[in-house]
Amino acid sequence: DLIKKSQSSIAALKETIQTKSGSELFDFILEDIQQARALLFDPESSAVFMAAINASAWLNEKMNEWLGEKNAADTLSQSVPNNITSEMGLALLDVADALRPHPPVIHYLQHGKWQHDQWQHDQWQHGQEDSFWDGLAKVADGEAARAAIAAFLDQYGMRCAGEIDMTRTRWREDPTTLVPLILSNVKNFAPGESQRRFAQGRQEALAKAEALLAQLAQLPDGQQKAAETKHNIDLVRNFIGYREYPKYALVSRYFVYKQALLKEAKRLAQAGVIQAAADIYYLTFEELHEVVRTHQLDAQLIDKRKAEYKLYDKLTPPRVITSDGEIITGAYKRENLPAAALIGLAVSSGVVEGRARVILKMADAELEEDDILVTPFTDPSWTPLFVSIKGLVTEVGGLMTHGAVIAREYGLPAVVGVENATKLIHDGQRIRVNGTDGFVEILE
Structure with missing residues (x-):
C-alpha cells in the first residue's frame, strides 16, 4: 500500500x-x-x-x-x-x-x-x-x-x-x-x-x-x-x-x-537570458524563480559560481563533520586480527579472495567474474555493477547504507568504512575480504 x-x-x-x-x-x-x-x-x-x-x-x-x-x-x-x-x-x-x-x-x-x-x-x-x-x-x-x-x-x-x-x-x-x-x-x-x-x-x-x-x-x-x-x-x-x-x-x-x-x-x-540551459545549475531555486519572473540576470554571477565549483571540486571533504564545522576523527579498536589487516565494518558476512578493482568513477568500471570492487562509496546507480563482483570494499558507509544493503541481498561479502582503501589497495592486487569480522588483507 x-x-x-x-x-x-x-x-x-x-x-x-x-x-x-x-x-x-x-x-x-x-x-x-x-x-x-x-x-x-x-x-x-x-x-x-x-x-x-x-x-x-x-x-x-x-x-x-x-x-x-x-x-x-x-x-x-x-x-x-x-x-x-x-x-x-x-x-x-x-x-x-x-x-x-x-x-x-x-x-x-x-x-x-x-x-x-x-x-x-x-x-x-x-x-x-x-x-x-x-x-x-x-x-x-x-x-x-x-x-x-x-x-x-x-x-x-x-x-x-x-x-x-x-x-x-x-x-x-x-x-x-x-x-x-x-x-x-x-x-x-x-x-x-x-x-x-x-x-x-x-x-x-x-x-x-x-x-x-x-x-x-x-x-x-x-x-x-x-x-x-x-x-x-x-x-x-x-x-x-x-x-x-x-x-x-x-x-x-x-x-x-x-x-x-x-x-x-x-x-x-x-531568449538570450542565459547562455545554456545548464547555467541554471549555478542558481538557487529562489534565484532561478526571480530570473524566470524578470528575465534579468547578472552573467558574472554564473561565471563566479562556476569558478567556485571548480575550486570546491578539488577539495577532499572530511569523513565526518558536525553542523558546527567540527571535524571528528577516530580509530578502530580491534584485537586478534591478522598483521597489516585493513580494518573496517563487517556489513555482509562471508570470506572471499579475488582481484581488487579500484574504481573511483562508475563509468571507468570494467569488471570480470573474479573481481572485488574497491571504491570510496557506492549509491544506487552502482547496483548493476554488483552482479559482476564477488565482494565489496568501501571507504565510507555503515550497516544500512546502499553498498551494505545490496551486498547482503546479493550474498556478497562486504567491508565498509576502510579508511584510505583506494590508496592502500592497488588495482589488480589479490585481496581477501572478511565480511564476517570486518577486515581486508592484501595478499600480494
Missing part, C-alpha cells in the same frame, strides 16, 4: 506539472515538496523498515547468543521482495538478455557513432536528445532493443551516479551511460541470469531459516525461541526490501521537477 500510494502521487505530479509554467511552476513545486516530505517521513513508512532493521539486529544478537551464529541476518536478507534497487541490477541483466540475440545491435553499442561526438552528458543542451535512439532505430532489430532499454528507463531512468544532486545527468537524459554495463552483462552472463540469481539467493535464505529453526528446536525452551525467531525472520524478509524505496521515490519526484525546470531554462536560453 505504501508503494502504491507513492506511485499514485508521482503519477499525479507528472500529469499536473505539465500544466504549470513561469512563477506558477515554482509555487507548485514548493507546494508539492511539502507532500514529498510528508510521504518521506510518513510514520507508517518509517515503521515498516525500522521493524525490519530491528528484527535484523535481534536475529544477529540472539542467533549468536543461542547458537554461536554470527551475522545470521545477512543470509536471511538475500533475494527479498520489493527491493527496488536490487531489482534494478537484475533488470539490467534482462536488458542484456533482450539484446544478446541481435549481433547488429551489439555492434552498434560497441562501435556506434554516438561514442565519438559530443552527445554524452550534454545532449539535451545541444538539441541532440534523439541521436542515440535514432541510430539504434536504423540498426536491424533495433526497435526490439529500443523497447527493452526504454522499458528499463521507464522504471529507473531517473537514477544516475550521485543522484541526490539534481544537476547530475540522469540515465534517461543520457542512456549511453548504461551501454558499458549492458555490454558487460552480455559478455559475462548466460541468458536467464537474473532469474537464476534471485532464485539461488532465495533458496539460500530459506535454507538458512530452516536450519536455524531446526537447531533452535533442540534447545531448552526451543519451541518458544523458534517461534520468536520465525517471527523476526518474517519481518526481515517481508519488509527489509522497502528500506530502499523512499529514496527511489524522492529521486523520482525530483527528476520530475528537474525536467520542468529545464523547460524553463531552455526558454531562458532561447
Whole structure:
C-alpha cells in the first residue's frame, strides 16, 4: 500500500506539472515538496523498515547468543521482495538478455557513432536528445532493443551516479551511460541470469531459516525461541526490501521537477537570458524563480559560481563533520586480527579472495567474474555493477547504507568504512575480504 500510494502521487505530479509554467511552476513545486516530505517521513513508512532493521539486529544478537551464529541476518536478507534497487541490477541483466540475440545491435553499442561526438552528458543542451535512439532505430532489430532499454528507463531512468544532486545527468537524459554495463552483462552472463540469481539467493535464505529453526528446536525452551525467531525472520524478509524505496521515490519526484525546470531554462536560453540551459545549475531555486519572473540576470554571477565549483571540486571533504564545522576523527579498536589487516565494518558476512578493482568513477568500471570492487562509496546507480563482483570494499558507509544493503541481498561479502582503501589497495592486487569480522588483507 505504501508503494502504491507513492506511485499514485508521482503519477499525479507528472500529469499536473505539465500544466504549470513561469512563477506558477515554482509555487507548485514548493507546494508539492511539502507532500514529498510528508510521504518521506510518513510514520507508517518509517515503521515498516525500522521493524525490519530491528528484527535484523535481534536475529544477529540472539542467533549468536543461542547458537554461536554470527551475522545470521545477512543470509536471511538475500533475494527479498520489493527491493527496488536490487531489482534494478537484475533488470539490467534482462536488458542484456533482450539484446544478446541481435549481433547488429551489439555492434552498434560497441562501435556506434554516438561514442565519438559530443552527445554524452550534454545532449539535451545541444538539441541532440534523439541521436542515440535514432541510430539504434536504423540498426536491424533495433526497435526490439529500443523497447527493452526504454522499458528499463521507464522504471529507473531517473537514477544516475550521485543522484541526490539534481544537476547530475540522469540515465534517461543520457542512456549511453548504461551501454558499458549492458555490454558487460552480455559478455559475462548466460541468458536467464537474473532469474537464476534471485532464485539461488532465495533458496539460500530459506535454507538458512530452516536450519536455524531446526537447531533452535533442540534447545531448552526451543519451541518458544523458534517461534520468536520465525517471527523476526518474517519481518526481515517481508519488509527489509522497502528500506530502499523512499529514496527511489524522492529521486523520482525530483527528476520530475528537474525536467520542468529545464523547460524553463531552455526558454531562458532561447531568449538570450542565459547562455545554456545548464547555467541554471549555478542558481538557487529562489534565484532561478526571480530570473524566470524578470528575465534579468547578472552573467558574472554564473561565471563566479562556476569558478567556485571548480575550486570546491578539488577539495577532499572530511569523513565526518558536525553542523558546527567540527571535524571528528577516530580509530578502530580491534584485537586478534591478522598483521597489516585493513580494518573496517563487517556489513555482509562471508570470506572471499579475488582481484581488487579500484574504481573511483562508475563509468571507468570494467569488471570480470573474479573481481572485488574497491571504491570510496557506492549509491544506487552502482547496483548493476554488483552482479559482476564477488565482494565489496568501501571507504565510507555503515550497516544500512546502499553498498551494505545490496551486498547482503546479493550474498556478497562486504567491508565498509576502510579508511584510505583506494590508496592502500592497488588495482589488480589479490585481496581477501572478511565480511564476517570486518577486515581486508592484501595478499600480494
